[in-house]
Amino acid sequence: xxxxxxxxxxxxxxxxxxxFGGLAxxxxxxxxxxxxxxxxxxxxxxxxxxxxxxxxATLSPADITEPLRTLVKSRGNCRVLxxxxxxxxxxxxxxxxxxxxxxxxxxxxATGFRNHYRGNDAWAPLAxxxxxxxxxxxxxxxxxxxxxQAEWELDESRRREMLTxxxxxxxxxxMELAGALSETVRRVMNHDFRTVRPEEARIILVxxxxxxxxxxxxxxxxxxxxxxxxxxxxxxxxxxxxxxxxDGAAIxxxxxxxxxxxxxxxxxxxxxxxxLGAPLDRAGxxxxxxxxxxxxxxxxxxxxxxxxxxxxxxxxTGVAPAAIQMARHAARCIRRDLDGKSRKPFEYFxxxxxxxxxxxxxxxxxxxxxxxxxxxxxxxxxxxxIYLVGFxxxxxxxxxxxxxxxxxxxxxxxxxxxxxxATDGSEEIT
Amino acid sequence: xxxxxxxxxxxxxxxxxxxFGGLAxxxxxxxxxxxxxxxxxxxxxxxxxxxxxxxxATLSPADITEPLRTLVKSRGNCRVLxxxxxxxxxxxxxxxxxxxxxxxxxxxxATGFRNHYRGNDAWAPLAxxxxxxxxxxxxxxxxxxxxxQAEWELDESRRREMLTxxxxxxxxxxMELAGALSETVRRVMNHDFRTVRPEEARIILVxxxxxxxxxxxxxxxxxxxxxxxxxxxxxxxxxxxxxxxxDGAAIxxxxxxxxxxxxxxxxxxxxxxxxLGAPLDRAGxxxxxxxxxxxxxxxxxxxxxxxxxxxxxxxxTGVAPAAIQMARHAARCIRRDLDGKSRKPFEYFxxxxxxxxxxxxxxxxxxxxxxxxxxxxxxxxxxxxIYLVGFxxxxxxxxxxxxxxxxxxxxxxxxxxxxxxATDGSEEIT
Numbered sequence: 001x002x003x004x005x006x007x008x009x010x011x012x013x014x015x016x017x018x019x020f021g022g023l024a025x026x027x028x029x030x031x032x033x034x035x036x037x038x039x040x041x042x043x044x045x046x047x048x049x050x051x052x053x054x055x056x057a058t059l060s061p062a063d064i065t066e067p068l069r070t071l072v073k074s075r076g077n078c079r080v081l082x083x084x085x086x087x088x089x090x091x092x093x094x095x096x097x098x099x100x101x102x103x104x105x106x107x108x109x110a111t112g113f114r115n116h117y118r119g120n121d122a123w124a125p126l127a128x129x130x131x132x133x134x135x136x137x138x139x140x141x142x143x144x145x146x147x148x149q150a151e152w153e154l155d156e157s158r159r160r161e162m163l164t165x166x167x168x169x170x171x172x173x174x175m176e177l178a179g180a181l182s183e184t185v186r187r188v189m190n191h192d193f194r195t196v197r198p199e200e201a202r203i204i205l206v207x208x209x210x211x212x213x214x215x216x217x218x219x220x221x222x223x224x225x226x227x228x229x230x231x232x233x234x235x236x237x238x239x240x241x242x243x244x245x246x247d248g249a250a251i252x253x254x255x256x257x258x259x260x261x262x263x264x265x266x267x268x269x270x271x272x273x274x275x276l277g278a279p280l281d282r283a284g285x286x287x288x289x290x291x292x293x294x295x296x297x298x299x300x301x302x303x304x305x306x307x308x309x310x311x312x313x314x315x316x317t318g319v320a321p322a323a324i325q326m327a328r329h330a331a332r333c334i335r336r337d338l339d340g341k342s343r344k345p346f347e348y349f350x351x352x353x354x355x356x357x358x359x360x361x362x363x364x365x366x367x368x369x370x371x372x373x374x375x376x377x378x379x380x381x382x383x384x385x386i387y388l389v390g391f392x393x394x395x396x397x398x399x400x401x402x403x404x405x406x407x408x409x410x411x412x413x414x415x416x417x418x419x420x421x422a423t424d425g426s427e428e429i430t
Numbered sequence: 431x432x433x434x435x436x437x438x439x440x441x442x443x444x445x446x447x448x449x450f451g452g453l454a455x456x457x458x459x460x461x462x463x464x465x466x467x468x469x470x471x472x473x474x475x476x477x478x479x480x481x482x483x484x485x486x487a488t489l490s491p492a493d494i495t496e497p498l499r500t501l502v503k504s505r506g507n508c509r510v511l512x513x514x515x516x517x518x519x520x521x522x523x524x525x526x527x528x529x530x531x532x533x534x535x536x537x538x539x540a541t542g543f544r545n546h547y548r549g550n551d552a553w554a555p556l557a558x559x560x561x562x563x564x565x566x567x568x569x570x571x572x573x574x575x576x577x578x579q580a581e582w583e584l585d586e587s588r589r590r591e592m593l594t595x596x597x598x599x600x601x602x603x604x605m606e607l608a609g610a611l612s613e614t615v616r617r618v619m620n621h622d623f624r625t626v627r628p629e630e631a632r633i634i635l636v637x638x639x640x641x642x643x644x645x646x647x648x649x650x651x652x653x654x655x656x657x658x659x660x661x662x663x664x665x666x667x668x669x670x671x672x673x674x675x676x677d678g679a680a681i682x683x684x685x686x687x688x689x690x691x692x693x694x695x696x697x698x699x700x701x702x703x704x705x706l707g708a709p710l711d712r713a714g715x716x717x718x719x720x721x722x723x724x725x726x727x728x729x730x731x732x733x734x735x736x737x738x739x740x741x742x743x744x745x746x747t748g749v750a751p752a753a754i755q756m757a758r759h760a761a762r763c764i765r766r767d768l769d770g771k772s773r774k775p776f777e778y779f780x781x782x783x784x785x786x787x788x789x790x791x792x793x794x795x796x797x798x799x800x801x802x803x804x805x806x807x808x809x810x811x812x813x814x815x816i817y818l819v820g821f822x823x824x825x826x827x828x829x830x831x832x833x834x835x836x837x838x839x840x841x842x843x844x845x846x847x848x849x850x851x852a853t854d855g856s857e858e859i860t
Contacts, residue, residue, distance in 0.1 A: 043578060044844045060492040067843040069622040079624045082578040082845075100582060124851035134849040148473060148512040152530060192499040194509045396826075413497040414474045415512075418848035419564040421554035 010034050011105035013334065014095060016085050016272075018045050018068045021110035021304030021323035026078050028331030033338065036078035037102060038068065039095070043082050045071055047388055049320070050397070051130050052173065055139040055262075056180035057188075057413045063397050064388075065133065085111075088275040090297055105299060108330050109272065109286075112305040113318065116268035116284075123244045127261040130173055139262050141415045143181065146260050147189060148415075150196050161258040163201040166249055168241050169265030170207035171214065172355035175228060177264055178205040179358040182231045187359075188413070204234045206241055206251055208265070213355060213363070215317060220363050223372040227361040241265075267318075269306045276300065281308045290345035291333055292326050301330040309346065316348045320387060325349065354380040440464050441535035443764065444525060446515055446702075448475050448498045451540035451734030451753035456508050458761030463768065466508035467532060468498065469525070473512050475501055477818055479750070480827070481560050482603065485569035485692075486610035487618075487843045493827050494818075495563065515541075518705040520727055535729060538760050539702065539716075542735040543748065546698035546714075553674045557691040560603055569692050571845045573611065576690050577619060578845075580626050591688040593631040596679055598671050599695030600637035601644065602785035605658060607694055608635040609788040612661045617789075618843070634664045636671055636681055638695070643785060643793070645747060650793050653802040657791040671695075697748075699736045706730065711738045720775035721763055722756050731760040739776065746778045750817060755779065784810040 018040035047064040087096040115129030128138040167178040190198040211221040243250035248257040269284030285308035294300040304323030329346040352366030362376035448470035477494040517526040524533040545559030558568040597608040620628040641651040673680035678687040699714030708724040715738035724730040734753030759776040782796030792806035
């Protein structure tokens with residue numbers, strides 16, 4: 001099947017992925033004489049930096065998502081299609097979906113990262129990562145369910161085992177998740193249960209390398225570690241998860257029976273990168289040319305997390321500002337092509353980074369300025385509210401945060417379940 | 431395993447189900463010298479009357495739920511346990527869960543209704559009902575996905591088939607669902623798509639009996655029918671769904687290929703009713719004695735939807751006020767037992783009913799007063815906000831409604847999916 005639109009004299013730009021990069025590309029191409037097709041397998045943009053807030057029952061999925069059709073509908077030269085790209089055919093300049101295929105003049109690939117278990121694929125169902133809304137709801141359900149099950153348990157040592165949570169990986173995702181889990185335990189769980197006491201819960205953050213937040217200067221990382229330990233999180237650097245099965249886990253051989261494990265230790269470029277015939281780095285990212293295109297394929301841009309771009313000997317990290325800057329660069333290249341001008345190389349402007357640790361602490365870096373503690377947390381909140389896409393969400397999230405912060409209360413503690421059709425025979429009771 | 435609490439000299443009341451009835455029972459027993467265990471298979475109270483708003487992408491699950499532990503925690507004589515009752519043993523006075531059992535002195539059974547397909551269990555996966563949060567998210571996903579798929583389709587007549595939605599059953603749930611679906615199409619979908627036009631969508635409401643809202647006086651039902659037809663819903667009374675499979679459905683033999691079907695045609699008492707050794711009516715409800723107990727089992731109360739109670743020759747309908755009144759009655763009976771007084775029979779005070787039809791129309795009845803149209807809608811909104819349990823939710827829902835009504839906009843259009851663990855091998859791209 002071909003796309004339901006008449007052939008057009010202007011070039012066709014296909015953008016795959018409705019994350020920060022894909023949306024910024026659509027926006028930057030708004031006044032360029034092209035027609036755009038934006039394709040995503042989901043019908044919404046996801047504000048990934050706040051996924052951990054959904055996982056820890058502070059925010060709802062609707063707070064950190066916005067329908068792509070709302071975000072793009074006023075853009076006259078772009079149509080939105082929901083679909084799953086199964087293959088890219090760079091020779092024929094087309095993408096192949098389940099039942100359809102679409103030809104492109106330019107391709108902007110912005111499909112990002114997926115969870116990666118470093119050779120332990122069997123761990124995937126046992127240790128949910130934090131890349132999708134469903135991941136975050138699964139983490140939330142496992143976290144809350146552990147408390148509900150412990151509430152039935154008479155034996156304190158067994159309760160302590162059931163309430164052991166291991167977060168693997170102390171990058172910003174792992175830090176944010178561990179910090180928020182610890183705060184939820186301290187601020188919410190202590191009011192909620194009769195048998196379970198909050199001090200029975202234990203949150204262990206496991207990191208392979210020698211410091212938390214491996215990308216950061218050691219002194220700032222040290223301050224972050226101090227802050228998260230103050231929240232009650234046990235940090236174990238130079239440590240590894242060595243075992244994981246239905247009965248529990250082990251860290252460097254030491255067993256933690258009945259523990260619940262969450263995965264923040266690795267991501268990898270989405271599979272479609274392999275179709276491009278381009279070199280990939282160890283993380284499955286496409287090593288791009290200076291103009292963010294695939295070597296030898298001037299019409300195929302790879303942007304955002306999926307692109308490996310080096311500047312001054314350092315790899316540009318996978319953060320939203322990088323994806324947005326690459327998207328704008330791709331749009332500029334396309335415009336210059338149409339104007340008959342030569343392309344310029346991409347230059348990344350590093351705005352810094354911020355990672356939050358619980359509800360009023362963080363570390364942030366902008367250029368050579370480093371802040372930590374409450375001032376960094378304010379920076380983090382402001383940055384995230386500015387970037388949060390939909391207006392409705394921005395208000396809703398601000399209200400929820402403010403309430404949670406002032407009242408020390410967490411909001412959305414529902415344990416979701418996959419839909420199972422209810423028949424008379426199999427219906428469960430209660 | 432026995433419950434983790436020491437034996438107590440006061441009677442143990444086990445309440446099963448955290449809906450309107452169960453919660454009202456806990457509240458009414460607050461100052462009665464008993465200890466209470468509230469058991470539910472979910473960790474939240476669900477405001478069922480607004481489930482259709484989640485299904486039609488106006489509200490989020492968090493808007494119409496509240497953690498049971500938030501609602502009950504201040505009640506000193508009640509503990510909350512999450513668990514699934516698999517059987518009631520009325521002889522031994524205990525309930526059996528998956529791995530645990532709990533003895534009771536009094537049992538208050540408030541487990542309500544489940545979806546019922548009237549001998550067509552195979553239809554369950556094809557036509558989601560509207561009893562759980564997962565049901566409503568499944569309806570939402572199917573509704574939105576139909577539009578996303580139609581957007582790919584070039585052929586208009588095939589698009590019209592793909593955009594045919596059949597709601598089976600024109601009770602208040604079916605009316606509310608059909609009306610809200612139609613409004614979503616008219617107010618949202620027309621801005622969102624390029625290929626799909628809103629007039630290509632068709633919403634058919636199928637009802638077996640001769641009028642919509644079968645419980646209501648015919649003249650009021652006629653006004654409701656007029657209002658929902660004005661919203662663009664095709665109403666077919668004295669009609670039946672005769673076929674349903676993966677390719678579509680049929681109404682009285684007429685085929686609707688590619689149609690999406692939602693089920694609001696039947697509910698039935700939860701299975702646990704069968705364990706009581708008591709007579710059940712055709713809907714699987716327990717025919718209770720005048721004091722709302724199982725005949726011959728003075729210590730087993732059945733309240734809410736699961737109870738069949740007749741007053742002045744009419745069956746008390748399954749609405750929240752009935753469940754709440756029965757709960758209070760059960761609490762009064764228990765107190766009178768403890769005081770050595772004799773029980774009084776339950777008397778139902780009928781407050782009337784209200785059903786909404788879209789965003790500014792409704793029908794309502796209170797005693798002999800009948801209203802329809804906008805005034806009835808105002809009554810409906812006020813009633814529902816008053817009953818909506820948590821304070822946070824009340825504000826959030828009011829804001830969402832107001833925004834949706836003023837701006838003609840619908841909010842929460844995310845298509846959710848069941849969680850599938852992501853491994854490198856099976857990961858889907860885009």
